[in-house]
Amino acid sequence: MSAVTSTVNVGRPRAFDMDTALEKALEVFWRKGYDGTSLSDLTEAMGINKPSLYAAFGNKEQLFLKAIELYESRPCSFFLPALEKPTAYQVAEHMLHGAAMNMADSNHPQGCVVVQGALSCSEAAASVKEALINRRVEGEQKLKVRFDQAKTDGDLPPDTDTGVLARYLLTVLQGMAIQANNGACSEQLRQVAHMTLQAFPRAG
């Protein structure tokens, strides 16, 4: 008997693919929000029954959190990759243009599930709201750290308030999520991105 939990192929095999089911769940949560999504919505979209959902993902809340993890780790995600760009300005540029492209993409719900998944919500959703707030605040913190690095790299003026700069950028990105929900297209978001960069300090 092994010390770790057995992962060998014992028992009846799962009849659905967990990753694609999770993708489907993400899309529903994205479009309807946590409170607006019922288990029937989920099981219908995922093509499975409730006991399968509970066995595979725990419960509604855990499924939501796993869907958010998937959202942030997907290949089309733009936030973390943008942090890798060589200069602060390019980081901002790629982030804003990535958001303009992604948030208005009609291949999935508009906006950003981290913003709109549980913004105002019932008490039952309070913990997932908290989780989303943490994600947003952590993203802002990561961006600040990146800008701090840029300051020592010399591609931001030494008197730059990196906290304010990160917050400004995140504010626009989060606003773009609302704009996408309003029906704004990629080109319109790109124009906002361009204006946003007007306020960005150039290399000192």
Added chain:
Amino acid sequence: MSAVTSTVNVGRPRAFDMDTALEKALEVFWRKGYDGTSLSDLTEAMGINKPSLYAAFGNKEQLFLKAIELYESRPCSFFLPALEKPTAYQVAEHMLHGAAMNMADSNHPQGCVVVQGALSCSEAAASVKEALINRRVEGEQKLKVRFDQAKTDGDLPPDTDTGVLARYLLTVLQGMAIQANNGACSEQLRQVAHMTLQAFPRAG
């Protein structure tokens, strides 16, 4: 007998004040969103029973729409008053500073109910979501018209794209609603407002 619907004091008088009850309803919808708010939440906050609510306000959806009307017409509202300022820059300035003050005010829920009342929502809330989108888009249109006026007034450069400028400003304002939900304070929002104005075209 009068031609208009009788408004005389006939029948048992209402035992509660409709305006203060509507204020209470607004606060609940603001904090919990349309989907996240139950009738029990509403009746408890308003201090009335369900039949009184239905008799006075119609149903949940109509109550929500009336609460939104109240929200936009309240004295502490900042959007429409800002449009009256003499120059485009002052319009933007007052709007941004008003938002910074109002959205983080701890005397009521944080953010903006027009943004967060029904962003992602169930199909049951689709019509109120649509109503909120319309409000946001109309606000953007009003701001554009104001900036068009500013262009003829000469306090915006003649080559200004007023549509983009209005969309940029609304994007930041809507992003500030998310920031307020994240827990940002007025001072932090004011810093964002200041940065936003860096991108604003000065008098041509």
Added chain:
DNA sequence: AGATATATGTACTTATCGGTAAATAACCCT
């Protein structure tokens, strides 16, 4: 005082919510 009209509180309806018990089906290992 009595008729009329409106508001209120209690109790109810139907539908759906998130979540689960229990029987059965499908796989691996010996």
Added chain:
DNA sequence: AGGGTTATTTACCGATAAGTACATATATCT
């Protein structure tokens, strides 16, 4: 072939959702 293990299906649970029927209370009008 048979035992062990896990997934699936069906049917269900108590709680709560939005909304309402009905009897009663409180006002005005004649």
